[in-house]
Amino acid sequence: MQLAEAGTALDPIQLDSVSVAIGGNTLLTDVDLQVHPGEAVALLGANGSGKSTLIRAALGQVPVVAGESRLFGAPTRENSRVPWPRIGYVPQRLSAASGVPATSLEVVETGLLGRQRWWLRRADRERALRAMDQLGVANLAHRPFGVLSGGQAQRVVIARALVRDPDLLILDEPLAGVDLLTQSSFAALLSDLHDQGRTIVMVLHELGPFAQLLDRAVVLRAGRIIHDGDLPRDHVHPHGAHDHLHVEHALATEPQTQRSLP
């Protein structure tokens, strides 16, 4: 194992020949991936290509049937060894629209919990509000989360990940349901976080406003990595004010799953 390469920081994400199967369906096959400290990486591919599964495998949330996934050098099989406070995750679905009302602040505060941290402390409310302020949603702190617009809810959920002050930020389709203006403000925010030395891994359908920020693209197709390296720069469609890099057209087109993009 490359665990102890002298002088080098541990890779935030490391997947060694990882295969994932759920209910007999193989979702990932023999995936190798190293994300180095400070990198900004896009995971691209058509729907069903395994992008989100890869993220969940990296986080130890799906059954890895072969290979090993590590976070900061710790195998995710051994939950207690993983430095969870260093990880900020923004899941794909906004599953928070449950029956019981909860304020955005309550949602963000849950980002401060951890393996041995089941309670909130006195200063936590301030911290949560600061994270919300960073995303421009401090004014929504006492609004029920369920009534927020897509863009507002996404900001709240990002604040929930950022309140942990993570070294590794993982975002699964952060642009879903977010308007163009908000998209570019996300890009600016993530650029700042990247400049601070944080590692960023994003599942994306299109590079959109993130093209400037990203260092590297990993493209999946049918559960395998088919490209790992430069961003796909061809097929640039200058729609409107910003560049759309249509990755699905460039590299990972699976005709039946093409989406109409704005």
Next chain:
Amino acid sequence: MTDVLAMLSTPLFQRALLAALVVGVSAPVVGTFLVQRRLSLLGDGIGHVALTGVALGWLVGAATGAAKADAFAIPGAVVAAIIGAVIIEMVRSRGRTSGDLALALLFYGGIAGGVVLIGLAGGTSANLMSYLFGSLATVGTGDLVATLAMSAVILAVGLGLRTALFAVSQDEEFARSTGLPVTALNVAVAVVAALTVTVSMRVVGLLLVSALMIVPVATSQLVARSFRQTMTIAMLIGGVACVGGLLVTFTVDLAPGAVIVVLAIAIYAGVAALRPLWQRAAAPAGASEGGQG
């Protein structure tokens, strides 16, 4: 009037009142988490399984020649309810069978198993009636102690771990990524739900247990804005409904369990009817509510 006062001072009534109050306040605590996880019917599922546990307790009582036929009924209910709740949780978290189907199986299996077992124990289904519909009027000192102890556990877990349980119920995937012991917390909710069912069995009966857990929450979320507020208001409504319902049955001869639930639903209806007025009054202060996102 003096009759009523005399009744109020009897130990029987005081025990019933205390049991009703404690159960009314603690059931909605667990109900809040269940509604949040969209498992509103979990209590019903557990309740049906608990009936099998009651019958199993009778069977054990009969086999061991216990002094009272139902000596093991409550412990049986507790054990069966916990096992049932943990099974439901496992099925839910694996996601193999839909939770819906798993609940359906428990409903039928629980009732049928209960009736069959009570027959084997030499009893009749009539023996199950007090468990199905509650028997607040016959709460003994031992029952009261058990009720208070179980309620203390429910409140300690539900209130003490509120933030962590909220996190897990609200977004399990995120909660896992924070390092929270999600599985353990899910099991804690299931076990506490099982305790709530058995403790409420005495007050409203197994068939209506879930109402006591869910209806106050349904009412509360009509007016609350935060999770904490939802839980607090629900506890208040649960306490009022239970005590109020009990008081009614001491003046009118009706089954307390049913009256309590009818009262809880009446409170729901009242709040739902008044809600538009309340919202109109609150609206000018903040921005418009907007559509469901």
